[in-house]
Amino acid sequence: TQLLEQSPQFLSIQEGENLTVYCNSSSVFSSLQWYRQEPGVGPVLLVTVVTGGEVKKLKRLTFQFGDARKDSSLHITAAQPGDTGLYLCAGGNSGNTPLVFGKGTRLSVIA
């Protein structure tokens, strides 16, 4: 069974601070997706990384896929209250097989 461990589980920071959250596995995935989920709505895809060592940027968010495709990180620069939410990583294998989700990191950014 493939598992994804996310850390930290909870993170509370002040507006303007930087942060990094991690997603680790002992298994290799062909792709790694990051989602953000707010209360009462479904997860919304932020990014997909597919190549070992790949780095993608989405405004103040930087996503990295580990060289061995077993882990990933999400770095947020100058966090804002609007970044508050549950950040989920999900690993994929071949194109249409079900995703494996981590438990998520619940981020709270305080103004």
Add this chain to the structure above:
Amino acid sequence: EPEVTQTPSHQVTQMGQEVILHCVPISNHLYFYWYRQILGQKVEFLVSFYNNEISEKSEIFDDQFSVERPDGSNFTLKIRSTKLEDSAMYFCASKLPLRTPLHFGNGTRLTVT
């Protein structure tokens, strides 16, 4: 932008009752999924559906669960005899083939009392 639509947003039912959760996937998508998320726990895969049949299911998806695509637009999840532990958010998702994004609906919160 097209969305996955789920109804109802909240369903309360008594233990032992049957429930049907409804989903309308994005119209040109071909792969359909149900996931669930028990409060405070991770999103868990239940079942995937392609070409009018189940393509994969998890251990959670036992004989009490079934899925149907009764017409060209709806994708339903039925729980025959609900248990307290079935209380969760149920998410429907759909996608195009291969490495394309998975689009989630906003979920149905099922509460079994």
